[in-house]
Amino acid sequence: MIVPFSVFDTTYKTKEKVVISQMLSCICDASKPAEYLTCGNLVSENGFVHLHRTLDFFVLILVQEGTLHICQNNRTYDVRSGEFFLLFPGSTHYGYKPTQGSLSYCWVHFVLPGSPADTVKSLPRSSEDHYPTESIRHFNSALKERICLPEHGKISPEKRSQLLFLQLLDLAKRNRYQITWSCHHALNLLLLEMSCEYQQAEYFGLDMLPTSVQDIMEWVQSHFDQPLTVSGLAEKFGYHPTYLSALIKQYTGYPLITYINRTRIHVSKNLLNSHTLTIRQISSMCGFTDEKHFMKLFRQFEGMTPTQYRKAFNQKKINTL
Structure with missing residues (x-):
């Protein structure tokens, strides 16, 4: 936003x-x-x-x-x-x-x-x-x-x-x-x-948007690089895991685990514009412990691999004044 x-x-x-x-x-x-x-x-x-x-x-x-x-x-x-x-x-x-x-x-x-x-x-x-x-x-x-x-x-x-x-x-x-x-x-x-x-x-x-939902979404957006689970977030915010996932889906259109993964993929797209970072590094920086799982989710959400995405838009004019 x-x-x-x-x-x-x-x-x-x-x-x-x-x-x-x-x-x-x-x-x-x-x-x-x-x-x-x-x-x-x-x-x-x-x-x-x-x-x-x-x-x-x-x-x-x-x-x-x-x-x-x-x-x-x-x-x-x-x-x-x-x-x-x-x-x-x-x-x-x-x-x-x-x-x-x-x-x-x-x-x-x-x-x-x-x-x-x-x-x-x-x-x-x-x-x-x-x-x-x-x-x-x-x-x-x-x-x-x-x-x-x-x-x-x-x-x-x-x-x-x-x-x-x-x-x-x-x-x-x-x-x-x-x-x-x-x-x-x-x-x-x-x-x-x-x-x-x-x-x-x-x-x-x-x-x-209820304040409680805002708090959870902001927590995910601020801690996407850390281990996040539905049960862990439910315990932290005082909800039953099933209810919490349904609550997030009501306002975002996605179950909680999908919202977490989509947030991470969104962040990874920005990092892919830096050619100094490897795919493995980006995967880790976005909270994924498995590089192959990251690549699978990226293709699922974006319709292409991280490497294909990186090559798609990589040219720009640079000025210093």
């Missing part, structure tokens, strides 16, 4: 215990696709400072390693690994201090139909109390057919968005960085995925 960061401090409470704050977002109809311009992967060993500039298009940044220190509209941000940042047209941005250590992030330039006034909005977000009003539910319904991304947020633990970003970079390099329909479509798929994760987390998922 994507967790948005509020960029405005205005909040208020109603009798229904809803807290509304404002956040700067880009929003557009999904039926009017974004236009791809260019993309790449910035890599710096140490001391990177982002250029001081004002652009007339959007820039989406997804940090893979390190922390990007950036300022936009006189607000400073520290964008860490697994977080994204959106630069808006007409907004001045720059690095406010050098990075310490390695930094790597994916970036893509794009434009949206209409003027910035039409696509850059301050939108309400619900509070962490999750007591939605009818007005927020109506607002949620209106977002279903739109791309909506906040200025700063986190991608899902499964890193689906990062995989789509890497696929976009691969397509761009294969097409010699010419603007092609495949790049347009890949960009819009990336934006839709990130937007969908954000909307589900902020408006749909969190107020519908």
Whole structure:
């Protein structure tokens, strides 16, 4: 899921215990696709400072390693690994201090139909109390057919968005960085995925998912590299194993053991983009004790072997400025 960061401090409470704050977002109809311009992967060993500039298009940044220190509209941000940042047209941005250590992030330039006034909005977000009003539910319904991304947020633990970003970079390099329909479509798929994760987390998922289920899912996502069993998790969270597995299936569509394995496979897909790790190492890092079992599950879920997946999307442009 994507967790948005509020960029405005205005909040208020109603009798229904809803807290509304404002956040700067880009929003557009999904039926009017974004236009791809260019993309790449910035890599710096140490001391990177982002250029001081004002652009007339959007820039989406997804940090893979390190922390990007950036300022936009006189607000400073520290964008860490697994977080994204959106630069808006007409907004001045720059690095406010050098990075310490390695930094790597994916970036893509794009434009949206209409003027910035039409696509850059301050939108309400619900509070962490999750007591939605009818007005927020109506607002949620209106977002279903739109791309909506906040200025700063986190991608899902499964890193689906990062995989789509890497696929976009691969397509761009294969097409010699010419603007092609495949790049347009890949960009819009990336934006839709990130937007969908954000909307589900902020408006749909969190107020519908029981806290107990959230706790179990987050535990699996945080401890996927450790030995996990249905009986062990049932004992830890105070459930009967059969009931717990059925409970997780009710909200995820998968029995608990399948949810555990799918989480591990999602993580392995991200690690496969690193050619410094062997299949055996990745298998172990994702909590599998048997490399052959890992390969069997990977083929079952993804329709190809880990090696085939690794070779499918492995090209990208690397820049240092």
